[in-house]
Amino acid sequence: MDRSKQAIIHHDKGLHARVAAMIVQKAYELERKWQSKLYFRRQDGSAVPAVSLMPLVSLRVKQGDTLIIEAAGEAAEAAAAEMAAFVESDFVLTDASVISQVDSLLQDNAFTAGQIFNSMANGLIVTDENDVITVFNPAAERILGIPASQAIGSRAQDTILGSRLHIVAKTRQAELGCRQAIGKLTILTNRTPIIAEGQVRGAMAIFEDISVLETVTGELKAVKELKERLQLVLESVQDGICVVDKDGLISYVNPAYVELLTQSCDELIGQNVRDLSPHGARSRVIKTGQPVVGSIAVKTSGVTLVANVSPIVVDGELTGAVSVVKNVSEVHKLMDKLSQVSAKAEYLEQELRRAQKPGPAFNKFIGQSGKVREALAIAVKAAGSGATVLISGESGTGKELVAEGIHYASQRASGPFIRVNCAALPESLLESELFGHEKGAFTGAVRQKPGKFSLADKGTIFLDEIGELNKSMQAKLLRVLQQKEFTRVGGEVVLKVNVRIIAATNRNLVQMVAEGQFREDLYYRLNVIPILLPPLRERAEDIPLLVDHFLHKIITEQGKSISGIAGEALTGLMGYGWPGNVRELENVIERMVTLADSMALTAADLPLYLRESGNPANLLPAPEEQVLLPNTSMTAILPWVEYERQIITMALAKYGSFNAAGKALGLTHKTVAAKAQKFGIAKTVSWENCDSMVKSINDVEPC
Numbered sequence: 001m002d003r004s005k006q007a008i009i010h011h012d013k014g015l016h017a018r019v020a021a022m023i024v025q026k027a028y029e030l031e032r033k034w035q036s037k038l039y040f041r042r043q044d045g046s047a048v049p050a051v052s053l054m055p056l057v058s059l060r061v062k063q064g065d066t067l068i069i070e071a072a073g074e075a076a077e078a079a080a081a082e083m084a085a086f087v088e089s090d091f092v093l094t095d096a097s098v099i100s101q102v103d104s105l106l107q108d109n110a111f112t113a114g115q116i117f118n119s120m121a122n123g124l125i126v127t128d129e130n131d132v133i134t135v136f137n138p139a140a141e142r143i144l145g146i147p148a149s150q151a152i153g154s155r156a157q158d159t160i161l162g163s164r165l166h167i168v169a170k171t172r173q174a175e176l177g178c179r180q181a182i183g184k185l186t187i188l189t190n191r192t193p194i195i196a197e198g199q200v201r202g203a204m205a206i207f208e209d210i211s212v213l214e215t216v217t218g219e220l221k222a223v224k225e226l227k228e229r230l231q232l233v234l235e236s237v238q239d240g241i242c243v244v245d246k247d248g249l250i251s252y253v254n255p256a257y258v259e260l261l262t263q264s265c266d267e268l269i270g271q272n273v274r275d276l277s278p279h280g281a282r283s284r285v286i287k288t289g290q291p292v293v294g295s296i297a298v299k300t301s302g303v304t305l306v307a308n309v310s311p312i313v314v315d316g317e318l319t320g321a322v323s324v325v326k327n328v329s330e331v332h333k334l335m336d337k338l339s340q341v342s343a344k345a346e347y348l349e350q351e352l353r354r355a356q357k358p359g360p361a362f363n364k365f366i367g368q369s370g371k372v373r374e375a376l377a378i379a380v381k382a383a384g385s386g387a388t389v390l391i392s393g394e395s396g397t398g399k400e401l402v403a404e405g406i407h408y409a410s411q412r413a414s415g416p417f418i419r420v421n422c423a424a425l426p427e428s429l430l431e432s433e434l435f436g437h438e439k440g441a442f443t444g445a446v447r448q449k450p451g452k453f454s455l456a457d458k459g460t461i462f463l464d465e466i467g468e469l470n471k472s473m474q475a476k477l478l479r480v481l482q483q484k485e486f487t488r489v490g491g492e493v494v495l496k497v498n499v500r501i502i503a504a505t506n507r508n509l510v511q512m513v514a515e516g517q518f519r520e521d522l523y524y525r526l527n528v529i530p531i532l533l534p535p536l537r538e539r540a541e542d543i544p545l546l547v548d549h550f551l552h553k554i555i556t557e558q559g560k561s562i563s564g565i566a567g568e569a570l571t572g573l574m575g576y577g578w579p580g581n582v583r584e585l586e587n588v589i590e591r592m593v594t595l596a597d598s599m600a601l602t603a604a605d606l607p608l609y610l611r612e613s614g615n616p617a618n619l620l621p622a623p624e625e626q627v628l629l630p631n632t633s634m635t636a637i638l639p640w641v642e643y644e645r646q647i648i649t650m651a652l653a654k655y656g657s658f659n660a661a662g663k664a665l666g667l668t669h670k671t672v673a674a675k676a677q678k679f680g681i682a683k684t685v686s687w688e689n690c691d692s693m694v695k696s697i698n699d700v701e702p703c
């Protein structure tokens, strides 16, 4: 049963602390007595328990105010009536035990307030109307680093740097949310005046250390900035980026991804890749936690995409996957473009190389045809390096001229250029020719002789007709190439040499290697920079240039007054096959100039074999044609050697090389070379030391 009663407060101080404490004390007594619960409330307020002191004080009931007493329980009415009578009484305490109970109740409640202040995490400072500190809780001690014993009783503005409590008390204006730096700490303070009954009783400050919060705020700001920057990067990259969470739900796609997939962002976000593509790279990554690189997917639009998918791991836990996607159709297009550009660059480079002037060292080499320019371009490059060069080409194509050019265009130009014709000497002599010999090493050697390799030190050695070397010489040459060392014939001392080797051949070395006639290892050692000189028949456009060059040279040498060559004669020269190449052409011009009677060379001046070779000049008479042939109609018989001399001269003039001349005469190239040497025929001189040679030449096979 609930009952309520009204009571008017008559006490002049209203329900102040002591009166309230007496009421609480009475409430305990009545609740026990009537087995009921008692409550107080103001007319428009909510009820507070009658046994709670502070809530009762908080009702701020003044003299004349009405207090409503409610009771609940068996004897609620009696309880409410008795409490109403007590509340309206004058609260005079006479009973000593009641007084003591009231005091201890007051003390208990005061103790509770102190505990609250001490337990507060926030700092609390209370000052009185004189700015003297009356409360200084442990949090204030900790934050400000000032012991309460020092603070309490002192003036706040003397003890606490920057205190504004006296100002707040004076202005009666609260200062809320003030940020203040104390040492390394940042403090957030609320200051309020304490006003009771219209009078300022002091001021209080409640503050907290927000340094950690500040740091966290700073970090949060940095993270926000980073996030924005990353967002910008993701939005502007060309690659498509898609992020899925650990359950496979798409949580982010960048604009490039949207464009690649031709689906809108809204359509994509929230879809589950496990449904879209259960065996796809993203599904596999969120299942296994392992990255997938280069996964290819062909979209229905025909676009081929390549994706790299990486797991996203946070604190060791898989939280999703990020997929970076490229459109390879674009890459293919770029690659096509790149290969086109490279092909063009390669072509232009070749053209540039062709257009490059070979330089003065190659001035002696006449020719403008593409093949010649290509060969000279390689020769120029070869000159810039110290690498071994192998020049191939038919006899008379100018191999020696190119070798000389390489030497004089190289850094070794101030060193010697030594020529050795490997076909011109028998094996026994060639070894001594190349490597030298010791005194008494073989019959007739009365003194030590340095070889061509020693002579060529710091320069270049040109080994012509390298294909004629026998196996034992090939092995010795290989040693020089590999170890840059050799020993003289009959000697034991190992000699070191600094020589650049340029070899030349008119033979097919590859075939010789295949047939076991030439060492493969030596071939590769020699063929570091291969240069191929084209035969004259493959570059007929160079013939007028060469004719002009040789005419000028020979006319000057012979002091003849010949003005030039007639068109039909030049046509005749251009229509011929030139098996002896430039050498043969040079010889023909020399012969025409020597024999010419007129001011200009005509078709009639061409040698008979040239006129007979099917070119337009073949109808013209050539009375002088027999002049150089052995004159069989003469009665006087010449010595055998004279016929020999004439035939060798003719054969070499016609064929240009020992090989070709030998073939025509049915002799070996060695025999032709030896005979040419014996008769002092030009071109064949490839060694200077003739002392020991005469005997050897006579020793070679008879013709």
Ligand SMILES: Nc1ncnc2c1ncn2[C@@H]1O[C@H](COP(=O)(O)OP(=O)(O)OP(=O)(O)O)[C@@H](O)[C@H]1O
Pocket (backbone or CB within 6 Å): 364, 365, 366, 367, 393, 394, 395, 396, 397, 398, 399, 400, 401, 402, 464, 504, 505, 506, 546, 582, 583, 586, 656, 657, 658
């Ligand atoms: N392009 C050229 N320009 C001017 N002269 C040339 C040219 N080619 C060759 N000759 C001349 O032709 C002759 C033969 O040239 P070279 O001795 O260099 O030829 P080769 O290929 O070494 O012949 P072989 O294989 O017979 O030794 C030389 O007198 C050389 O000056």
